[in-house]
Amino acid sequence: MASTDAPEIVVRRLPLYLRALTRLAEANHLITSSQELGAMLGISSAQIRKDLSYFGEFGKQGMGYEVPYLRDQLRRILQVDRHWEMVLVGAGDLGHAIANHAGFDRWGYQVVAVFDNDPHKVGQVMGGLTIRDVAELEETIRSLRVRIGIVAVPAAGAQAVAERMVLAGIRAILNYAPISLNLPPEVRVHAIDPVVGLQSMSYYLDLE
Amino acid sequence: MASTDAPEIVVRRLPLYLRALTRLAEANHLITSSQELGAMLGISSAQIRKDLSYFGEFGKQGMGYEVPYLRDQLRRILQVDRHWEMVLVGAGDLGHAIANHAGFDRWGYQVVAVFDNDPHKVGQVMGGLTIRDVAELEETIRSLRVRIGIVAVPAAGAQAVAERMVLAGIRAILNYAPISLNLPPEVRVHAIDPVVGLQSMSYYLDLE
Incomplete structure (x- = not known):
């Protein structure tokens, strides 16, 4: 069940982030950034950082995001790590x-x-x-x-x-x-x- | 062709506004507000006002929007007033x-x-x-x-x-x-x- 106050419009973007991260992981791309995700999806990097901040701290300032980790966290948050x-x-x-x-x-x-x-x-x-x-x-x-x-x-x-x-x-x-x-x-x-x-x-x- | 600098994410919401306005017009509902549209669509009223402001001035402060007029304007903007x-x-x-x-x-x-x-x-x-x-x-x-x-x-x-x-x-x-x-x-x-x-x-x- 939803554990945060994230607006529905934010939740609706999470599957897009998950899709992009899955594509990156399949290409053995281990680190990404809000800029890179934004370019893949046509969404501003600021919007992506703000959206993710509703659910926790997933990256380090200037270090970007670990692709498999962020992917797995989004799978857990969306409850899609199950059947x-x-x-x-x-x-x-x-x-x-x-x-x-x-x-x-x-x-x-x-x-x-x-x-x-x-x-x-x-x-x-x-x-x-x-x-x-x-x-x-x-x-x-x-x-x-x-x-x-x-x-x-x-x-x-x-x-x-x-x-x-x-x-x-x-x-x-x-x-x-x-x-x-x-x-x-x-x-x-x-x-x-x-x-x-x-x-x-x-x-x-x-x-x- | 796109005549403004509206971000794509804004353009993608316009059909939802058009859908809501069409429903209101079909129910002979002549005046609406960003609050009412927002409640129909699950989008904040501030977001709706900001989205529409990319394309012109469609309502008067405190007076709301004329439903058939705003619907027709959105049809024109989206270029869906044609076949x-x-x-x-x-x-x-x-x-x-x-x-x-x-x-x-x-x-x-x-x-x-x-x-x-x-x-x-x-x-x-x-x-x-x-x-x-x-x-x-x-x-x-x-x-x-x-x-x-x-x-x-x-x-x-x-x-x-x-x-x-x-x-x-x-x-x-x-x-x-x-x-x-x-x-x-x-x-x-x-x-x-x-x-x-x-x-x-x-x-x-x-x-x-």
């Missing part, structure tokens, strides 16, 4: 792509159950898992004690699915549906929204 | 989901050509478009004068596809492949990376 199980609702094209996403395993995330409300899909195998009837959602979340849910259903069904997840114990939701979920404040929601990314890039495009 | 065409490479499950994404149309983005390197997929129809051979990628980008590309191929092929897009004129890439693309600095890249979202949520989860 997280997830349930996925929606076994359409998007659900298939998510169930087979190559990036999850590497970072300790695993889809352990997939659900759909289409009787034709229930019982089929997807990403090595048998698709379950969404009627079993709550029971499965409770019995597996899963805390992370992925919503990959059409917009019209997303809010209801998310509410059912939360009532059964889900506390973090990755939302692929193109709507904003309205959930209790203790539930974290991260929206995968390609339009937000497109809009921030359109700003830089030359009009013809 | 943007995109090419998509990768006609797998993920490509299907992207081609059918309900959020694009509403915001003026349209996939106009889909490519794959699998001869069995070429010629099939996906999202209303006939899948083209990726050998035609450059020619299509040039003839349609498209500036935005979507990479939805496996990690191993992503860098090569992105480089081909850039050589043909693409200047903004939405990257779904789970790797970092290494491209010239004038090309904007937005990565759709569910792991970054999961990691920032894991921070808040209670361990058992």
Whole structure:
């Protein structure tokens, strides 16, 4: 559980720092600096130093940061130095792509159950898992004690699915549906929204 | 083209403000404040005022912002008050989901050509478009004068596809492949990376 008063916007940058440090460590790069991390990520060095200062003292003035040490500390702080199980609702094209996403395993995330409300899909195998009837959602979340849910259903069904997840114990939701979920404040929601990314890039495009 | 010196991190927040303002406008909410926007988005009101100040004077001290006016100004600044065409490479499950994404149309983005390197997929129809051979990628980008590309191929092929897009004129890439693309600095890249979202949520989860 969060042990500091770091603002959420700071917490959201930590995975980017972790990603950069992991890349450096894989290249056997042992020492880095807020300047180097900043150049890799497009974030100012002052911002990086301030962000990290919420969580402790990780470097020495003028000496930079030890890459493996800072990486491991960020893994601990983010609680990603463990295995997280997830349930996925929606076994359409998007659900298939998510169930087979190559990036999850590497970072300790695993889809352990997939659900759909289409009787034709229930019982089929997807990403090595048998698709379950969404009627079993709550029971499965409770019995597996899963805390992370992925919503990959059409917009019209997303809010209801998310509410059912939360009532059964889900506390973090990755939302692929193109709507904003309205959930209790203790539930974290991260929206995968390609339009937000497109809009921030359109700003830089030359009009013809 | 970018007309101010706003840092990229500020530009990346503008679509969130636009989204919130659009929601308010749809609810016939005519006046808002940096406090209200901040509460909707989890961003401090001071940050919102500072971000907007890069682009002009949009409100009067103590009077708040006129919702439709600020929304329209942000649409103009972000250059999203027009139609943007995109090419998509990768006609797998993920490509299907992207081609059918309900959020694009509403915001003026349209996939106009889909490519794959699998001869069995070429010629099939996906999202209303006939899948083209990726050998035609450059020619299509040039003839349609498209500036935005979507990479939805496996990690191993992503860098090569992105480089081909850039050589043909693409200047903004939405990257779904789970790797970092290494491209010239004038090309904007937005990565759709569910792991970054999961990691920032894991921070808040209670361990058992």
